[in-house]
């Protein structure tokens with residue numbers, strides 16, 4: 001089972017410089033979502049008069065086919081929004097980022113591991129449940145699971161023809177992060193912000 005925890009308000013508030021659409025995933029048995037805290041946060045955000053263009057609540061965000069269909073219902077809201085702030089586990093955020101490649105996607109939650117049943121939802125995306133989600137800084141591609149070395153502060157320099165130097169069968173995660181960042185107008189993914197030392201105490205996997 002996974003647990004998602006809302007990021008601290010101080011971490012979330014700087015996101016609201018942009019016009020933000022909130023997307024929350026309320027629906028799966030394998031991930032505990034802090035729904036009460038989320039409602040409290042929303043009430044507080046309302047009083048702060050921030051740039052929030054709306055909210056979409058979905059379930060099973062990690063199910064790519066299902067989410068792709070559901071997103072069609074919200075095409076207008078998504079087109080108008082500059083940035084999407086997603087409250088979901090790391091897998092859900094990665095799925096959405098892949099489905100909306102031209103959007104800036106920010107992660108509103110950190111995902112933690114707890115022992116127990118992990119579910120069978122089919123997904124191509126992986127989350128190591130590190131407890132300090134970086135997806136909002138890396139164009140929605142997880143630097144821990146998409147890069148063989150789990151590098152947080154940029155590529156190792158060993159990539160060749162888009163492949164990882166550790167495994168030629170694997171695309172270089174950092175090349176994907178850099179290309180996608182460029183495509184969404186963030187040529188230098190907020191790398192400077194992520195060169196913080198990872199707190200391994202938060203990761204129990």
Ligand code: SF4
Pocket residue numbers: 090091110111126127128129130131132133134135142143144145
């Ligand atoms: S950075 Fe990666 S491993 Fe950490 S919570 Fe986000 S998706 Fe999961």
Ligand code: SF4
Pocket residue numbers: 146147148149150151154155156157158159160163164165166171172173174175
């Ligand atoms: S080649 Fe790319 S994916 Fe492989 S370890 Fe280096 S940065 Fe990570």
